[in-house]
Amino acid sequence: MDRRIALALRRDPRLLGVFERRLRSKMATARSAAVGTDDWEWYVILTLWSPLRVIKLLEDSSEQATRLRKTSPLLSLLSEPERRQLLGLDFLSE
16 A cells, blocks of 8 residues: 555645645644654655655655555545545556
8 A cells, every 4th residue: 555655646646735734734734642653654754755755755665764664544534435545556647
């Protein structure tokens, strides 16, 4: 799934901003105790990293990349239709 998200980011790097805004919104509506360090770490990644660096993270097999992918909120930030589209590999194909 991570590789499919990476492919979608390659097709349209603006998707990174979509993920960042949705995560920020999720964090803003959650209770402060409900926002964990994983969410904050991913928020920093989505906010400060370039699309290419995030793509490399999603495709890398290093220990750090594997650890980060295990806590990735990206799939949960997509709507059900967006997830189905991503599974069909026609995500953002228009």
